[in-house]
Amino acid sequence: MTFSDEVLMAYVDDELDESTRSAVESAMAADPEIAGRIAHHRALRNRLRSAFDPILDEPVPQELIDRARNAPAASAAPKKAEVIPLAPRLASRRSLPQWAALAASLLIGILAGRFAFRTGGPALIAAHDNHMLARGLLADALTRQLASQQRTTQPVQMGVSFRSKSGQYCRTFSLRAPAVAGLACHAADGWRLEVLSGTAEQQVGAGGYRQASSSMPPAVVRTVSGEISGEPLDASAEAAARRRDWQP
Amino acid sequence: MTDMGAAIEDLRDEIIGMLPRLRRFACSLTRELHDADDLVQITVERALKRADQFREDSHLAGWLYGILRNAWIDECRSRQRREPAHVPQESAEEVSDPAAGSQAELLCVQDALLQLPEEQRLAVSLVLIEGFSYKEAAHIMNVPIGTLTSRLARGREALQEMLSETPEAQP
Numbered sequence: 001m002t003f004s005d006e007v008l009m010a011y012v013d014d015e016l017d018e019s020t021r022s023a024v025e026s027a028m029a030a031d032p033e034i035a036g037r038i039a040h041h042r043a044l045r046n047r048l049r050s051a052f053d054p055i056l057d058e059p060v061p062q063e064l065i066d067r068a069r070n071a072p073a074a075s076a077a078p079k080k081a082e083v084i085p086l087a088p089r090l091a092s093r094r095s096l097p098q099w100a101a102l103a104a105s106l107l108i109g110i111l112a113g114r115f116a117f118r119t120g121g122p123a124l125i126a127a128h129d130n131h132m133l134a135r136g137l138l139a140d141a142l143t144r145q146l147a148s149q150q151r152t153t154q155p156v157q158m159g160v161s162f163r164s165k166s167g168q169y170c171r172t173f174s175l176r177a178p179a180v181a182g183l184a185c186h187a188a189d190g191w192r193l194e195v196l197s198g199t200a201e202q203q204v205g206a207g208g209y210r211q212a213s214s215s216m217p218p219a220v221v222r223t224v225s226g227e228i229s230g231e232p233l234d235a236s237a238e239a240a241a242r243r244r245d246w247q248p
Numbered sequence: 249m250t251d252m253g254a255a256i257e258d259l260r261d262e263i264i265g266m267l268p269r270l271r272r273f274a275c276s277l278t279r280e281l282h283d284a285d286d287l288v289q290i291t292v293e294r295a296l297k298r299a300d301q302f303r304e305d306s307h308l309a310g311w312l313y314g315i316l317r318n319a320w321i322d323e324c325r326s327r328q329r330r331e332p333a334h335v336p337q338e339s340a341e342e343v344s345d346p347a348a349g350s351q352a353e354l355l356c357v358q359d360a361l362l363q364l365p366e367e368q369r370l371a372v373s374l375v376l377i378e379g380f381s382y383k384e385a386a387h388i389m390n391v392p393i394g395t396l397t398s399r400l401a402r403g404r405e406a407l408q409e410m411l412s413e414t415p416e417a418q419p
Contacts, residue, residue, distance in 0.1 A: 048372070
């Protein structure tokens with residue numbers, strides 16, 4: 001039995017499948033020439049490794065550690081998905097420059113297009129003045145659906161509801177397909193979207209469905225932390241807010 | 249509610265834990281330790297600046313090595329522009345602290361590695377020194393596995409030739 005050098009190298013690198021590996025091993029036992037070639041490849045690997053390994057034990061220059069500690073980091077933590085900040089802050093929404101609104105419209109258009117397509121229905125988000133409003137199924141869910149009473153089979157899942165610092169009711173929501181989650185706050189013209197973020201499959205719970213509030217994407221969690229006043233509403237406060245039609 | 253600041257702090261800690269390996273990798277690509285440390289520093293800065301691009305489900309090591317590889321390639325390119333005909337053959341004295349014997353061995357192996365074309369050097373370093381699987385190394389180099397294995401094989405053959413004290417040619 002003869003083997004190419006690439007196969008013997010792959011043997012040394014532990015990259016062979018089970019059957020090829022045992023074929024190489026029996027050939028190695030029977031044929032000193034093959035054993036010699038393997039030893040040769042292994043010796044090179046060991047030599048490179050032992051030449052460079054001492055670097056691992058060298059003290060790391062303090063400057064590098066300081067750099068890792070202090071160099072500016074992207075404000076977002078590790079994330080998995082596209083994030084569309086719809087308004088930097090609730091309070092400054094009115095002063096959102098026109099270009100930012102345009103950019104947001106464009107992005108939202110892309111996402112909303114996918115949204116509408118995937119759900120096979122009308123768009124769930126529409127641009128309105130300088131902000132985005134929930135429409136259709138999404139607006140209905142925001143208005144009617146209680147987190148405490150929803151079924152996991154419903155297309156929109158509500159997360160937490162809370163009062164914002166400016167007194168509005170805000171609610172997080174998520175959808176399975178497309179996998180997006182966001183935060184919407186109730187205003188005179190409807191549910192305004194504050195942030196929308198793609199979500200990843202990993203965040204779907206064991207049952208195959210998104211878990212309501214524990215698995216919100218970082219961007220949404222961050223926006224909620226920035227805007228929430230007090231604690232999230234419990235089930236009875238959520239129901240009471242719905243009875244008031246989410247009027248502050 | 250998750251504290252996003254804490255996530256960044258975790259990332260910083262993990263990067264610090266990776267620094268020795270990143271330095272070893274950088275040392276296999278460049279001759280001088282201060283160049284290697286410059287590469288690591290650029291890697292750390294870029295990684296943090298792009299912390300939002302890091303996907304939790306992707307492998308931190310692979311991500312950092314990929315950034316270091318790109319930084320090294322950028323550096324090679326700009327160096328070629330600055331000093332077109334420069335062959336980096338002189339100063340070999342700057343590599344770290346003494347421990348003479350192992351130091352000499354390191355220099356010897358480094359010299360051999362530096363003779364390899366860039367892409368073979370990367371393949372050899374990632375698989376043989378850093379211990380990545382073919383799949384991971386190909387991912388870091390952004391090439392198909394077949395390309396990786398052929399670069400690896402050619403790099404190995406060249407190194408065998410340069411490093412074997414007793415050049416008993418293999419058939």
